[in-house]
Amino acid sequence: MPMVRLVYFSTLTLDLKKDTRQDQINVILRSAQLHNLEMGLTGALIYDEKWLAQILEGERADLLQLYKRIERYNRHTNVALVEMAEAPARYFEIWSMSCAERTQTSLSIFAPFFTQWPIPARRNACR
């Protein structure tokens, strides 16, 4: 099965009256990590006070199913697919889902996948 990489970004809509941004991201992350481990998915998530970008790696059908689910969560909106394409290998091989707040350094880890933040969505992003 060919390995596919999916990249999207979205606008965060977290309610910070309830919990800190970090805590709410951690809740998402914990269940994402468990599920991704079971499904053989890997990837990374990066966020700041406004935007979030996520890279997901795995089999196409699994990614599409997950992406449809992710799109519906009300913790973010304007979910925009940047790219979905076959990739020769996993980049985040040992991470069921890694996570970083956006800084100059953490952003550089994502440099192979996008150079602009926020990332402009592409037409025909699915390849």
Ligand SMILES: Cc1cc2nc3c(=O)[nH]c(=O)nc-3n(C[C@H](O)[C@H](O)[C@H](O)COP(=O)(O)O)c2cc1C
């Ligand atoms: C930004 C974002 C990224 C997510 N990434 C993943 C993921 O990589 N894998 C996964 O299984 N679920 C992912 N989810 C779903 C959540 O991990 C989890 O299913 C959800 O927060 C649980 O909420 P619920 O109990 O209200 O369904 C993501 C959700 C959001 C909002």
